[in-house]
Amino acid sequence: MSTExxxxxxxxxxxxxxxxxxxxxxxxxxxxEFVGLIGPNGAGKTTLxxxxxxxxxxxxxxxxKNKPIQxxxxxxxxxxxxxxxxxxxxxxxxxxxxxxxMGRYPYLKRLQREGKEDYNVAxxxxxxxxxxxxxxxxxxxMSGGERQRVLFAKTLTQETDVILLDxxxxxxxxxxxxxxxxxxxxxxKQGITIIAAIHDLKxxxxxxxxxVLMNEGEILADGNPQEVLTTKNLSQVYGINALVYRNRITxxxxxxxxxxxxxxxxxxVHVIGGGGSASGVLRELYERGYYISAGVFSHxxxxxxxxxxxxxxxxxxxPFSEISDQRNNENISLVKNSDLVILCNMPFGNQNLRNLxxxxxxxxxxxxEDDLPETRDYTNGKATQIYNELKxxxxxxxxxxxxxxxx
Amino acid sequence: xxxxxxxPASFIKVNIQKIGVIPAMLLALLVVMVAGTAIGAVYVPFFxxxxxxxxxxxxxxxxxxxxxxxxxxxxxxxPRVLIAALAGTALAASGTVMQGMFRNPMAxxxxxxxxxxxxLGAVLAIKLGLAAASIYFMPIFAFxxxxxxxxxxxxxxxxxxxxxVLTLILSGIAISTFIGALTNIVLTLSYDYQVKEFLFWxxxxxxxxxxxxxxxxxxxxxxxxxxxxxxSRDLNILLMGEEEAKxxxxxxxxxxxxxxxxxxxxxxxxxxVSGAISFVGLIVPHIMRLIVGPNHKILLPTSxxxxxxxxxxxxxxxxxxxxxxxxxxxxxxxxxxAPYFLYLLLRSKKEGGMVx
Numbered sequence: 001m002s003t004e005x006x007x008x009x010x011x012x013x014x015x016x017x018x019x020x021x022x023x024x025x026x027x028x029x030x031x032x033e034f035v036g037l038i039g040p041n042g043a044g045k046t047t048l049x050x051x052x053x054x055x056x057x058x059x060x061x062x063x064x065k066n067k068p069i070q071x072x073x074x075x076x077x078x079x080x081x082x083x084x085x086x087x088x089x090x091x092x093x094x095x096x097x098x099x100x101x102m103g104r105y106p107y108l109k110r111l112q113r114e115g116k117e118d119y120n121v122a123x124x125x126x127x128x129x130x131x132x133x134x135x136x137x138x139x140x141x142m143s144g145g146e147r148q149r150v151l152f153a154k155t156l157t158q159e160t161d162v163i164l165l166d167x168x169x170x171x172x173x174x175x176x177x178x179x180x181x182x183x184x185x186x187x188x189k190q191g192i193t194i195i196a197a198i199h200d201l202k203x204x205x206x207x208x209x210x211x212v213l214m215n216e217g218e219i220l221a222d223g224n225p226q227e228v229l230t231t232k233n234l235s236q237v238y239g240i241n242a243l244v245y246r247n248r249i250t251x252x253x254x255x256x257x258x259x260x261x262x263x264x265x266x267x268x269v270h271v272i273g274g275g276g277s278a279s280g281v282l283r284e285l286y287e288r289g290y291y292i293s294a295g296v297f298s299h300x301x302x303x304x305x306x307x308x309x310x311x312x313x314x315x316x317x318x319p320f321s322e323i324s325d326q327r328n329n330e331n332i333s334l335v336k337n338s339d340l341v342i343l344c345n346m347p348f349g350n351q352n353l354r355n356l357x358x359x360x361x362x363x364x365x366x367x368x369e370d371d372l373p374e375t376r377d378y379t380n381g382k383a384t385q386i387y388n389e390l391k392x393x394x395x396x397x398x399x400x401x402x403x404x405x406x407x
Numbered sequence: 408x409x410x411x412x413x414x415p416a417s418f419i420k421v422n423i424q425k426i427g428v429i430p431a432m433l434l435a436l437l438v439v440m441v442a443g444t445a446i447g448a449v450y451v452p453f454f455x456x457x458x459x460x461x462x463x464x465x466x467x468x469x470x471x472x473x474x475x476x477x478x479x480x481x482x483x484x485x486p487r488v489l490i491a492a493l494a495g496t497a498l499a500a501s502g503t504v505m506q507g508m509f510r511n512p513m514a515x516x517x518x519x520x521x522x523x524x525x526x527l528g529a530v531l532a533i534k535l536g537l538a539a540a541s542i543y544f545m546p547i548f549a550f551x552x553x554x555x556x557x558x559x560x561x562x563x564x565x566x567x568x569x570x571x572v573l574t575l576i577l578s579g580i581a582i583s584t585f586i587g588a589l590t591n592i593v594l595t596l597s598y599d600y601q602v603k604e605f606l607f608w609x610x611x612x613x614x615x616x617x618x619x620x621x622x623x624x625x626x627x628x629x630x631x632x633x634x635x636x637x638x639s640r641d642l643n644i645l646l647m648g649e650e651e652a653k654x655x656x657x658x659x660x661x662x663x664x665x666x667x668x669x670x671x672x673x674x675x676x677x678x679x680v681s682g683a684i685s686f687v688g689l690i691v692p693h694i695m696r697l698i699v700g701p702n703h704k705i706l707l708p709t710s711x712x713x714x715x716x717x718x719x720x721x722x723x724x725x726x727x728x729x730x731x732x733x734x735x736x737x738x739x740x741x742x743x744x745a746p747y748f749l750y751l752l753l754r755s756k757k758e759g760g761m762v763x
Contacts, residue, residue, distance in 0.1 A: 055653045078656025085650060092646050092701035102644050106656035110637060158655060 005066075006031045006162060006193050007052065012060035014047055014217075021047045022058060023217040029195065031161070034188040036208035037197040038228075040238055043214040045197035046086065049164045052195070053083040064162065078106035082158040084151055086166040086197075093138035096150045100126055103157030125156040129183060145176030152180050156187075163187065165196035169203075181207040205229055205253035213237060225253055245309040248302055256283075256309065264289045270334050270362075272355050273344035274298060279306040280400060281344055281368065286310040288407055293338065295331040296323050296355055323354040335361045343390065345370040345400060348383035356386045365394045366406055428699055432712040436492065439716055443488040443723045444480055448731060451476050460485055482618070490616040490624075490680055491722040491736065492715035495687055497628045497677035499714020501670040502688025503695070503707050504635050507642040508663050509572045512751075515689045516674040518579045519667075520556040522683040523586040525675065528552025529608050529682075530593045533601045545608070546623055549679035556586055557671045569660045570667065611684040611737025613722050624676040631673040632711055638666060639703040646701065684718070684737040686744025691717050693751065 007029040014022040022044050029035055037045040050056040054069050054077055062069045064080050072080070082103070090099070103125075104118040126132045129149040139147060148168060155163060165184065169177045177200070185207050188194050198204040204211055205225040213221040213228050215237045221228045234242035240257050247254035269285055271278050271294040278294055279302060285292050295315030297304045307314040315330050317323050323331075331354075335341050341362035348356060359365055373387040391397060396406060445456035455476065461467045463481040498516060505514040532538045532548035560582050564575040594602055607614070641662050644652045649659040677684075695710045721739040728734065 050650070053654060055650050073656075074653070074658045075656035078654065083650075083654040085654070088647065088651055090647060094643070094646075094701060098643070098702060099647075102647070102655055105640065105644060108640070 004031055005029065006064065007195070008061070008063040008066070009052070010061040012048075012051060012058050012062065014044075014051060014056055014058035021217050022051065025060070025217075025219055027212065027219065027222070029193055031193055032188055032191045033193055034185060034207060034209045035193075035195045036204035036211045036225075037195060037214060038199075038201060038204050038211055039214035039220075042216075043237075044217040045214055046166050047217075048214070049083060049166050049195065049197055052162075053077065053081045053164055055083075075106040078158060078160070080160050081162045081164065082155045082160040083164040084155040084166065084168050086168075086170060088151060090139050090147075093140045095136045096126070096131060096139055096142070096153075097122060097135045099139050099150055100131075100154045100157050103154040103159075106158065121159065122153070122157050125153040126150075128156065129153040144172050145179070148172060148176065148180060152183065161191075162193045162195070165194065167197050167199050170199055178203060178207075201229060201234075201255055202253065229253060229255065243309050245305070248305050258287050265291070267291065267340060268293070268338040269340045269342060270294065270338035271342045271344060272296075272331075272335075272346070272359055273303050274301055274346045274352055274355065276302045277344035277346040277368075278303040281342055281403060282306045282310055282312060284403055284407065285342075286312070290407075293334045295334060296327050296352065296358075298351065317351075320351070322351045328354045328358065331355070332358045332361055335359065336363075338363070340364045340366065342403075343367045343394075345376070347376040347378065348373075348387075349378040353379060353383060353386075356383055356390070359390050360393070362393075365390065367391060367394045367397045368400050368403065369397050370399050428705070428709055429712070432709060432716065436712055436716050436719070439719045439723070440488050440492060443491070443719045444484045446723060447479075447484055447726060449476075449479055451480055456480055486618045486621050487613050487616045488719055488722070489621050491613055491718045493621070493624060493628050494677040494681040494684060495691075495714035495716070495718025496632055496711045497673035497714075498684060498687040499691035499695075499717070500632045500635050500707060500711040501674045502714075503692040503703070503710040504638075504642065504666050504670055505688070506692055507703055507706075508645050508666050509575075510646055510648070511572060512693070513689075514572075514576075515686075516670055517683075517685060517688065518576050519671065519674070520560050520579045520583040520586065521553045521671065521674045521678055522685075523583040523590070524556025525549040525553035525678040526605075526609055526683065527556075527586050527590045527593070528679075530590050530597070530605050533604050533608075534593050534597050538604065542617065542619055543623065546620060546679040550675050552586075553675035553678055554671060556582060557667075557675070561667060561671075570663050607735065608682045609737075610735025611682040611740070612735045613681055613725075614733060616680060620680045624680050627672050627676040631669045631676070634669050635666070635673075636707055638662065638669075639707050642666075642703040642707070643701075682735065682737060684740050686740045686748065687714055687718060690744050690747050693747075 005028045009025055009027040012022055012025040013020070025048060037048065039045055047056060051058040052062060069077060100122040101114055101118065104114060104122065107118070108114065123132065126135060129152055131146065131149050131153055134142065134146055134150065139150060142150065152168065163184070165180070168180045181203060184194050184196065208225065210223065211225050211228040212219055213233055220237060221233050229244045231243055234240065234244065243256040245254055245256065246252070265288065268291045271281055271285070271292065273281065273294065274297050282292065282294060283306065293313045294303070294307050296317050297314060298317050299319040304314065304316060315327050315334070317327050335358050341359060341364065343359050343365060345368045367390065373384045377383045398406060441453060441457050441460070444460065445451050445453050455472060458467065458470055459472055459477055459480040462470050463477070501516040505516060506512055528548035528551050529545055532545045537544035537548070560575065560578050561570070563578040564570050566574070594605060641657055644655060644657050645659060645662065652659045691714045692706070692710045695706055695713050699705045699709050718736065721743065722736045725736045725739045726733045
């Protein structure tokens with residue numbers, strides 16, 4: 001991969017009827033990068049893409065391969081930069097192959113007929129996008145996914161070093177949504193530079209090597225997905241309370257979004273859980289704005305992930321160890337200081353038996369019971385005995401689905 | 408697995424049919440042209456007509472015919488049929504190009520104010536007595552009028568390298584109405600016989616068209632229509648929209664400007680020798696699109712031939728319905744075209760969009 005900047009944008013301004021759409025945009029893209037343009041509607045993503053391929057005439061400098069785009073002829077530019085538009089409505093029953101062949105236009109002289117070579121390029125790309133069998137089908141009779149793949153084949157048939165994609169999968173079923181990004185990722189590994197305006201932040205984080213966050217015509221953040229997709233950035237741009245975390249199941253960046261409304265509550269709630277039993281409870285409490293603490297979790301427990309995402313104070317014990325005196329005391333003091341303690345539907349073993357015992361110190365105890373304690377008891381009945389004692393002191397015993405009733 | 412809508416079989420069949428359409432239509436054109444020449448007040452057998460045409464074109468020799476047949480066929484009827492074919496070709500090809508470049512099935516060369524401009528030119532030629540002086544004056548005046556009208560409309564609509572469709576159509580309506588008023592002023596000040604002469608011209612009269620008329624317009628029409636063919640690929644891409652065109656390196660604004668000039672030359676040439684003939688540019692491309700599909704590489708040539716066939720047939724009808732009189736061919740095209748157009752409109756209401 002070369003380190004040369006294939007696209008160089010400096011101080012780009014664009015306005016429509018003295019409405020500033022792009023404000024002083026500067027952006028350099030290296031060969032082979034897969035850049036995701038993200039940002040809310042009206043941020044200027046589409047406008048920026050259209051500036052790069054010359055549809056929008058903007059003030060400022062745009063260089064492709066070190067040459068300002070004004071110095072390109074229309075056809076020459078189209079052999080270096082292609083753009084797949086967001087909503088190409090085609091109301092004419094052209095067979096797919098003819099649509100794809102339109103990608104050869106910039107290579108053909110006025111009176112030159114399409115040659116065998118051109119057809120070969122088109123057919124190769126139709127094969128690549130799995131549309132060969134649709135070759136003679138009218139584009140008007142295709143499903144959304146098929147049509148987008150045909151249009152993508154057309155974009156590839158232009159054989160450009162830079163491919164611009166404007167929300168290529170915005171309206172597609174989940175089956176097709178990621179296909180074009182997979183193809184694009186492969187191409188970028190082969191040295192094709194790709195800039196895509198992407199609506200879906202998770203997809204953007206997954207496929208792009210670099211994200212550029214735009215808002216109101218300006219670039220707000222630029223870097224790798226972890227750097228750009230931060231709670232702060234997303235809250236600022238989208239006006240939502242978004243928590244960005246790495247999903248432990250998929251290993252991908254994930255985003256949790258919730259309504260940003262409830263006032264903070266003063267009540268303190270402590271959650272006793274582990275083994276993944278606390279996650280849903282923590283989320284529900286978080287959304288309601290409680291002051292939350294949790295513990296004691298064993299190292300590596302998925303509940304720790306949840307506590308981290310929601311920024312909840314929590315007590316952690318070393319891996320595969322019994323709860324130590326120190327951690328137990330920390331936990332008990334949190335229990336004592338809380339207005340409400342929730343005992344989750346957790347499994348009990350000798351290692352975390354002290355969690356159960358700490359619940360005795362609760363002022364108000366709510367027990368979440370989805371499964372009978374006997375089925376979660378790995379202490380030969382010891383835990384069940386304590387559990388049943390606790391049940392007598394508990395304010396209420398509910399299932400997790402009923403949790404909202406007591407909050 | 409995706410669910411595929413399978414329709415390939417029928418589509419391949421259509422593709423094969425399409426290849427044969429052009430020779431079939433050329434043959435049909437030949438037949439209707441010979442028939443159009445043969446039929447008239449004096450009937451000349453079909454094959455004799457054919458032979459007379461070939462002989463006079465220098466293609467066969469040593470043939471003799473009944474006295475008087477040769478001049479009737481070759482000097483009177485054949486040039487008239489040729490004019491009909493040329494005008495039909497020019498109008499239908501221009502209509503196809505306009506509908507394609509504006510992605511609008513309602514587009515028609517008539518929108519460009521060409522007819523009104525030609526009308527004013529024609530009525531001036533009549534009023535000034537020039538039409539009687541030489542048969543060249545009326546077509547030349549009509550051509551100048553047509554060209555000035557479209558130039559005015561074009562300049563009024565031209566914005567930063569683009570010609571917005573709506574602006575073009577609206578300025579076309581305004582200019583046409585204005586020129587129409589000027590024409591009516593001249594007509595009001597004209598003698599009855601002059602008004603009648605104009606009326607005949609304006610209803611698309613092909614009566615009295617001679618070889619001189621053919622000579623006058625054959626080159627501009629053939630060249631402009633041939634150049635339109637060269638732009639078939641561009642027209643296909645323009646159907647995808649202006650931005651899509653730009654993405655593959657096609658400058659939509661410049662291409663439209665060139666195409667508008669070609670349409671203007673073709674339509675103005677046709678109108679100046681045949682008068683205002685409506686609907687040919689609208690319905691012929693429509694019918695051909697239903698038969699051969701939207702690809703201009705085949706749609707444009709078939710529409711051009713189809714326009715010629717349509718106008719030659721309409722001209723023939725206009726000559727035979729009220730023998731020994733005849734009515735303007737424009738009346739026939741309107742009588743056939745308007746109901747068909749309404750049929751398309753009603754159909755589009757049901758299907759939620761105009762069929763293009």
